[in-house]
Amino acid sequence: MPYKKLEEYNMQVTNEVKDRYKTIIEELGEDTQREGLLKTPERAAKAMQFLTQGYDMDPAEILKGAMFAEDYDDMVIVKDIELYSLCEHHILPFFGKAHIAYIPNGHIVGLSKLPRIVDVFSRRLQVQERLTHDILECINDTLKPKGVAVVIEAS
Template sequence: MMNDNEDTGYQKIERYNDEVIGNIASHYKEILGAIGEDPKREGILKTPERAAKALQYLTHGYDLDAAEILRSAMFKEDYSQMVIVKDIEVYSLCEHHLLPFFGKAHIAYIPNGHIVGLSKIPRVVDVFARRLQVQERLTNEIRDCIQDTLNPAGVAVVIECKHMCMSMRGIQKQNSVTTTSAFTGAFSNDKTRSEFLKLITADLS
């Protein structure tokens, strides 16, 4: 069950929807039998319910509104330089095989009269990542949400992920990384985009 949190502008799962869990668990029980397992075996007896709860959590982004998360912490501010939040952890499920892909997102925007609370940007990433995804669409959805909600002078998104559908099956290339990017506005300019890319790869410590 999703509960509203008025203070932070997003919803948090505090308990699961029993009807949904029961429905998903029944299908997992059938799948276990179909692959040759004994759903009544002690070690697997509660696996359908555990897997159902995990799946509901991993896809709870469908019930969240990313734009509302941003609007809950928008502030008028006369600042027009690049704002970057980098190394945001990304965990999602590939919609083709229901296997995880994970990595990091680097996001920047150039304010145009409004800034946003920095914690909201990683939450926007989570909203779209906690759905069945492909990395290309995930990149665009994050970009479009920030652009449409904040109306900044530009948005930049770069995501780097490893895909278990490549590492565990198919081509089985364990060390391959997929990088996607999406830009709007000022980041379409080569100089601005290059500055962003330089900053997200720099070690400023």
């Protein structure tokens, strides 16, 4: 059986963004009918949807789906969470690592959910400062821990 890549994109959005990319490429002086560029506007439209898919996700629901009542009050730390985002000022990538620590207050969360919420907020047009704040506030508002800290090291 041949390889089949499964992708789900809003085709209306894809087509509208594709047309805009085609115009941008043409206005930069390129020939969009050149073989190497024939499918570039569509690929760019799909890539942008992938890179900004965090707008369609609710990070609090991700945490709530793995919250457990637990009488544990030692600090929980997850370090070196890879992140990739787009700077909202120039729509250029920035990447790095996030470190999250919290002190439970009656509830813990599955450790794999912390990297997932980093990814959700990273998949939006961002600035590093707001990304840090958004992650912290989501954990604070959802888990209501005794304390939470988020540090991001990115370039």
